[in-house]
Amino acid sequence: MKILDGKKLAEEIKSELRTEVLGLKEKGIVPGLAVVIVGENSASKIYVKNKKRACEEIGIYSQVFELEEKIFQDELLEVIGKLNADEKVHGILVQLPLPAHIEKEKIILAIDPKKDVDCFHPENIGKVFLGQEIFPPCTPAGILEILKRSEIEIVGKDVVIVGRSNIVGKPLALMMINLGATVTVCHSKTENLKEKCLGADILVSAVGYTGLITKDMIKQRAVVIDVGMNRDDEGKLTGDVDFLEVSQIASAITPVPGGVGPMTITMLLKNTIKSAKFYANRS
Ligand code: GUN
Secondary structure: OEEOOHHHHHHHHHHHHHHHHHHHHHOOOOOEEEEEEEOOOHHHHHHHHHHHHHHHHHOOEEEEEEEOOOOOHHHHHHHHHHHHHOOOOOEEEEOOOOOOOOOHHHHHHHOOHHHOOOOOOHHHHHHHHHOOOOOOOHHHHHHHHHHHHOOOOOOOOEEEEEOOOOOOHHHHHHHHHHOOOEEEEEOOOOOOHHHHHHOOOEEEEOOOOOOOEOHHHOOOOOEEEEOOOEEOOOOOEEOOEOHHHHOOOOOEEOOOOOOHHHHHHHHHHHHHHHHHHHHHHHO
């Protein structure tokens, strides 16, 4: 059984990206990412801190905008408008969730698609549908990169994805289809989840429920990707997959922490650099 070490892969890729950023800086191009966070969600704060640190590690200029929970929607739209116009900013990321009084869809629509490094804008998600993505959505891209760098075939494989979110499950399903997999998407209303999972050559769980995936749901030698980021009763970070049990049956598995998470951030850096290069070629 192979542990798919996302942390190590992320370090490898970041090292490649650091070299790329150095080369760009020699040409006077400094990739820049703006991260907007609204309110006091503690998990979001940790994610944002990690994103900022990752930017610093590889030489991307980053700016974090910490906005008050009770900010008016129009004020937030104004911040986005300024970032759209800011030439130092090539990527804009609005950390979700947003407070209930703000219409998430309107905020996402306001982000210039050319700076939408999270791939949340409908225009960019539409490109994923067509297999023409410019900024591949970060978590699905991170998963595909783990599989690619671990030489795990996707073409012709039965892939089962548990979770149908707009950020992970749905875009990953599209990307896997575009790569030639046969994809089943399961979710909270799926009947006979165990039987569906047992058909998977590659099983991806992105639900957010500790212990959801147990060994009786895994085909012998399957590849298991755990996107869960949950806290157990003792506050320890856990995934959706019972790692100890499932690792006895799987041929390869991602741990939590140190699996998909570090790859997600790395793909955000990659998209930001890509956006800076596009910008340089346009101007
Ligand atoms: N909240 C949880 N995951 C994400 C993500 O990937 N991007 C943003 N912007 N917010 C999130």
